[in-house]
Structures are given as C-alpha cells and as structure tokens.
Amino acid sequence: xxxxxxxxxxxxxxxxxxxxxxxxxxxxxxxxxxxxxxxxxxxxxxxxxxxxxxxxxxxxxxxxxxxxxxxxxxxxxxxxxxxxxxxxxxxxxxxxxxxxxxxxxxxxxxxxxxxxxxxxxxxxxxxxxxxxxxxxxxxxxxxxxxxxxxxxxxxxxxxxxxxxxxxxxxxxxxxxxxxxxxxxxxxxxxxxxxxxxxxxxxxxxxxxxxxxxxxxxxxxx
Amino acid sequence: xxxxxxxxxxxxxxxxxxxxxxxxxxxxxxxxxxxxxxxxxxxxxxxxxxxxxxxxxxxxxxxxxxxxxxxxxxxxxxxxxxxxxxxxxxxxxxxxxxxxxxxxxxxxxxxxxxxxxxxxxxxxxxxxxxxxxxxxxxxxxxxxxxxxxxxxxxxxxxxxxxxxxxxxxxxxxxxxxxxxxxxxxxxxxxxxxxxxxxxxxxxxxxxxxxxxxxxxxxxxx
Numbered sequence: 001x002x003x004x005x006x007x008x009x010x011x012x013x014x015x016x017x018x019x020x021x022x023x024x025x026x027x028x029x030x031x032x033x034x035x036x037x038x039x040x041x042x043x044x045x046x047x048x049x050x051x052x053x054x055x056x057x058x059x060x061x062x063x064x065x066x067x068x069x070x071x072x073x074x075x076x077x078x079x080x081x082x083x084x085x086x087x088x089x090x091x092x093x094x095x096x097x098x099x100x101x102x103x104x105x106x107x108x109x110x111x112x113x114x115x116x117x118x119x120x121x122x123x124x125x126x127x128x129x130x131x132x133x134x135x136x137x138x139x140x141x142x143x144x145x146x147x148x149x150x151x152x153x154x155x156x157x158x159x160x161x162x163x164x165x166x167x168x169x170x171x172x173x174x175x176x177x178x179x180x181x182x183x184x185x186x187x188x189x190x191x192x193x194x195x196x197x198x199x200x201x202x203x204x205x206x207x208x209x210x211x212x213x214x215x216x217x218x219x220x221x
Numbered sequence: 222x223x224x225x226x227x228x229x230x231x232x233x234x235x236x237x238x239x240x241x242x243x244x245x246x247x248x249x250x251x252x253x254x255x256x257x258x259x260x261x262x263x264x265x266x267x268x269x270x271x272x273x274x275x276x277x278x279x280x281x282x283x284x285x286x287x288x289x290x291x292x293x294x295x296x297x298x299x300x301x302x303x304x305x306x307x308x309x310x311x312x313x314x315x316x317x318x319x320x321x322x323x324x325x326x327x328x329x330x331x332x333x334x335x336x337x338x339x340x341x342x343x344x345x346x347x348x349x350x351x352x353x354x355x356x357x358x359x360x361x362x363x364x365x366x367x368x369x370x371x372x373x374x375x376x377x378x379x380x381x382x383x384x385x386x387x388x389x390x391x392x393x394x395x396x397x398x399x400x401x402x403x404x405x406x407x408x409x410x411x412x413x414x415x416x417x418x419x420x421x422x423x424x425x426x427x428x429x430x431x432x433x434x435x436x437x438x439x440x441x442x
Contacts, residue, residue, distance in 0.1 A: 063310070063314075063317070064317060065317055065320060068313050068316045069313070071312070071313065071316065072309055072313040088293055088296040088297045091292070092284045092290070093284075095286075095292065096286055099289065100270060103324065104270070133270050
C-alpha cells in the first residue's frame with residue numbers, strides 16, 4: 001500500500017501548497033507537523049541539503065521543494081484535475097510564473113517588509129514593477145490557470161493570503177486595487193473559492209504568528 | 222513550418238544549456254547572438270520581465286529561463302534521447318538538483334569569487350558544503366543522468382567549464398580531486414564526451430571574456 005506522508009508546518013505557505021495539491025488530487029496522506037525550532041531527525045535526513053519543510057515522502061522516498069513536489073504529485077496521481085496545463089507552451093509559462101513568484105517577486109516583498117525609509121521606497125517600487133506583470137498576466141482570466149486553479153494559483157497562495165496579512169502588520173500598502181485591479185480580483189476570487197477557503201490557516205492565528213516575526217524585524221531596524 | 226529561434230550569447234552557460242538540449246534532440250534552429258550591452262527589441266519584448274537571454278522562440282512564442290526551456294524542449298520534441306528521466310521520482314530529483322545548482326550553489330560560488338579575506342574563507346566553506354552533496358549524488362554514476370547526459374548534466378555545464386576557468390582566474394581552489402573525487406571524475410567524463418566537447422565555447426576566448434569581468438571585480442575589492 002502506498003504511503004504518503006507530508007512533513008510540514010501549518011504556518012508555511014509552501015507547506016500548504018503541497019497540501020492543496022494533494023487535496024486537489026484526492027490523495028490520502030499523513031500530515032506531520034514539524035517543530036521548526038527543533039526539527040525532527042526524519043526531516044533532517046529527508047532534506048539534508050536545505051533542512052526545510054515541506055518534504056513529501058512517498059513510500060519512504062523523500063521529495064523536497066514545494067514546486068518540485070507539485071510537479072511530482074501531478075505526474076504521479078492522474079486522478080483529479082491537472083495541476084499543470086497539458087499544452088507544453090502553457091506548462092512552460094506556468095513554470096515561468098511560479099519561478100518568478102519564488103525567485104523574483106517574494107524576495108522583493110521581503111525586502112520591502114524589513115527595510116525602512118529610502119530603501120523601503122525603492123523596494124516598494126520594485127515590488128510594484130513585478131506586480132504589474134502579474135496583473136497583466138491575469139487580464140481577462142479568472143485564475144492564473146484559466147477557469148480553474150492550477151500551478152501558479154497554488155504557488156500564489158503566499159501572495160493572496162500571507163503577504164496581505166504581513167502588509168497590514170508592517171503597515172505598507174503593496175497590492176492596491178487602483179494599481180492592480182486584476183490581481184486584487186484574483187485574490188478575492190481565489191480566497192472565496194470553496195476549495196481554497198477550507199484550506200487556508202485560521203487568519204487570526206496566522207496573523208499572531210506573523211506578528212511575532214515581522215514586528216520583531218521592524219523594531220530591530 | 223515550425224520556426225525555432227534562440228536568442229543567446231556565446232559566453233553564457235545558460236544560453237549553451239538550450240543549444241545543447243536542441244542539439245541533443247536534433248532540432249533545427251536559428252541562433253541569434255545578442256549584444257548584451259545593447260539588447261535587441263526582440264529580446265526586450267520576448268522577455269519583458271527579466272530582459273535576459275536565453276529566450277527560445279517557437280513559432281513566434283517566447284519562452285525565457287533556461288531550465289524552463291529545457292523542459293519545454295523535452296516535452297515538445299520526442300525525437301532524440303530524453304532530457305529528463307521518465308520515472309516521476311527521478312524527474313523530481315533531476316529538478317531538485319538543477320534548482321539546487323542555480324539557486325543555492327551558483328550564488329555561493331559567485332560570492333566566493335568576488336569576496337576577499339575572512340569573507341572569502343567563509344564563502345569557500347559554504348561552496349564546499351554544497352559540492353559535497355553533488356559529489357555524493359554522483360557516487361557510482363557516470364553522469365547525473367546515469368549512463369547518459371541529462372537535465373542536471375546540461376545544467377551543470379556552468380560548474381564543469383565556466384567555474385573551472387573562473388576559479389583559475391581568481392586564484393581560488395574550489396573543486397579539488399581530494400575533496401570531490403566523483404565531481405572531478407564527472408567533469409572529466411563530461412568535458413571529454415564527444416557531444417559536450419563540440420559545443421563548449423573556445424576555452425581561450427571564454428577565458429579572455431571572463432578575465433575582463435572577474436579581474437575587474439577582484440581589483441575593485
């Protein structure tokens with residue numbers, strides 16, 4: 001019998017990506033909450049390179065990195081809706097945007113959150129430049145995946161939920177309706193979809209958890 | 222008729238990744254050398270987000286990012302050997318290692334190259350920690366892809382050729398036989414394979430091009 005186990009953290013958007021993909025595909029799995037201040041031997045041994053969650057274990061074989069896991073899930077379980085599009089060009093574009101979120105967009109957000117003064121103004125401009133591309137990409141579409149939630153939407157949970165909360169905590173406006181109407185419409189559509197809604201962590205609990213981290217950072221500056 | 226065009230630069234290992242994949246698959250293509258100090262309107266319009274080479278244009282549709290392009294080529298042209306393995310777990314691992322090279326390993330190398338003194342010692346330790354993982358991964362294998370060149374090997378051209386040259390220029394020993402015997406054996410096997418050999422840029426010409434960049438950096442420190 002296939003054994004699927006996820007090492008994750010309730011407060012991690014990256015961990016939630018994997019849970020969302022498994023749920024979309026209807027894959028049964030055991031969820032193991034990791035204490036990130038005292039990582040389990042199983043986590044350290046399953047992801048010796050990065051020592052990070054999420055890690056998916058399938059019949060004991062470990063797969064780290066959320067986007068890598070999402071592709072693995074899509075290729076391994078054929079039931080349920082596809083996560084990546086079928087057409088090679090659309091697949092390439094989905095990979096491009098997910099990579100853009102993780103490698104370009106999110107570091108820019110983090111910089112805007114932890115910086116101050118002139119540096120923060122510049123970081124904010126950078127973020128807005130990137131958000132404009134995402135806003136354009138969403139023009140005329142309900143989701144990044146078209147009519148249904150796909151790879152980039154799942155990857156985008158950080159943007160739709162975590163960053164909205166952190167922006168409020170830090171007191172910096174980044175994703176505004178006047179500048180990014182399509183992106184704001186996507187966030188609303190995404191968070192209100194019955195599938196996403198039931199999987200997002202409790203907003204208050206997450207806010208408290210993020211407050212500890214981001215208020216500490218901003219006091220230190 | 223399918224039109225395949227590559228916007229690249231002869232001195233870029235990332236551009237060469239795409240050429241290698243196209244050649245491996247036997248895809249005919251038009252190569253357009255970009256002047257990176259004066260980028261063409263076609264490049265700027267094909268990759269407005271990053272404004273970087275390589276970009277593959279297939280029937281006019283642009284695909285940026287070398288690893289994304291490699292997957293696109295593998296999914297689009299079925300002739301020739303596969304670039305990614307067929308088994309989902311092996312595919313996930315190939316993606317994991319290629320991502321590790323680009324996002325973790327290469328930035329650490331660059332840091333070691335441009336830093337000095339205590340900072341460089343630390344950066345070198347970091348690089349060696351990462352190289353150890355790659356060395357272990359190659360244990361008992363000819364290539365990262367097993368018996369033949371695959372996704373990670375193509376991604377690794379930076380390591381096997383560019384970084385060997387830059388290390389000599391900067392005067393820092395990073396990939397040594399005593400510490401990383403499997404990795405050194407892979408570099409030798411890789412560079413001596415008839416397929417790779419014919420596609421690497423001229424060593425002297427590349428050395429000159431890299432000298433300008435890396436000697437400037439080290440003088441500036």
